[in-house]
Amino acid sequence: MRKALPAFIPFVIVVVALESLVRAGWIKAFLVPPPSAVFETLIHDWRELFGALAKTSVGALAGFALSAVGGIAIGVFLSSSSAIRQAFYPYAVFFQTVPIIAIAPLLVIWFGYGMRTVVASAFIVSIFPVIANTLTGILSTDPALRDLFILYGASPSATLWRLRFPAALPQILTGLRIAGGLAVIGAIVGEFIGGQGLGSVVDVARTQQRTDKVFAAVLLASLLGLALFGFINLLSRVALRRWHVSEQN
Amino acid sequence: MDLSRRTLLKLLPAAGMLAACGKPSKIRLALNWKPDPEFGGFYAADFAKHGLDVELLPGGSGTPTVQMIGAGSSEFGIIEADELLLARTKGNDVVALYAAFQNSPLGIMAHGSRKLESIADLLKGGTLAIESGLPYARILQKKFGFDHVKVVPSPGGDLTTFLNDEKFAQQCFVTAEPLQARHKGVDVKVFPVSELGYNPYTTVLATSGDYLKKNPALVTNMVAAVREGWRAYLDNPAPTNEKMHGLNPSMDPASYAEIAEAQKPLIETGTLGKMTKERWETLAAQLKELGDIPSAPAAGDCFRDL
Structure with a gap:
């Protein structure tokens, strides 16, 4: 709890500042709703929201899970040879550059x-960071350790699962953190x-000029992103605590 | 840090100059969609003749023109009458000046092969793609209920799903999408939303109360230029259509001509652009009944006849 405290300070400052600016008439309420109105909407429309x-x-979550599984699998596959990388990596980049707004109607x-379109959209925008980070992680195995595995005559698959994949975990988890936020978007x-x-709520609220409701929905969406981020951090802590500096504070 | 300070120093005199000027050189008119026949009269208008330097800003899906007017990021904008009432109850002082479409072009189109008789039949099955945030959607829901129909977001002007799914009906401008669908060989039945008794002024030129107060002569000239523009466009749309096709080639020249012809009855019903207190009162009462606005704004404040 004490650790979460610093994060609340900017939040409180922004909320108080916005509320005062709107009440003082410096910002028009139909452009930026006062936080109190957003809060009221959260309570009043809680069932819908x-x-x-x-x-x-x-x-x-479904899109993110598909990205995690698919992205790691593709990353591992691409790491297997430079010929494969040259053949397929450019197509993986496609996922990073695809303008999701443009292809969403398709x-x-x-x-x-309904749901399948939503999952597909979440998957498309979130898979690339997982692929890229998995690949970089696997390719940056410590050469000394790799030599050691060769010296002991370890098979390629043993080298992958005992050395290269575990060593890539910190980067894979970084990829997942990025993917989590993107999946929500x-x-x-x-x-x-x-x-x-929430996308539908935002769309309707925007048509009705309900900026308070738009902000309420956006707030919930960011809480979802935050929860996903927290979950991956937890995962990271469990997986890396014993050996990686990033989780040993 | 150093860079930002330098940028700031550069910006300061510019800001001062803007403030000293008082009036920006160009008057902006924000549209809520891409150039198309719906805006024909605005593109046909000879603003220079009235001493105005007007820049038309094309918009897209969801361009918040009503908020842009209130925020002063555009002096004029194109809005719908119901948007204006919502805005006024939220303290956004927007005033309507000229209603291009006297009758709403909003409608729902379905496949003719379904043999539907009325809007009520539309809600007995299949899929209905509409903008659920619009008041007419809730009038539909209140009147007939959405229990038997799957309601999905409107795909805008995209007809792909409609053409491929016989049970798919979608919101449209009665003057536009049905013509396109017929060109693709589909028999289309159109139900104008005004049949529900809901008929807001559409494609309405508006400005902020503040701007109107400070520039009454300019606004009067603007309305005069727009009215003449629409007269010219109704009489001979061809030159303006060519200009708009250059700006928005996504629609072919034949469609421009066809839509310009089809929309005439919705536009030319009497004095071009004129609005009445009664219609604003009716609309306000409808929105109040729906619960969209807490109280009806005074109809006289909503528009100005110039």
């Missing part, structure tokens, strides 16, 4: 309205088009 949050969570046509973009969850 939290129901939407649950849907968005499912979509984002996702609806391919996957239909991807899910909400998918929901704009696919029609459910």
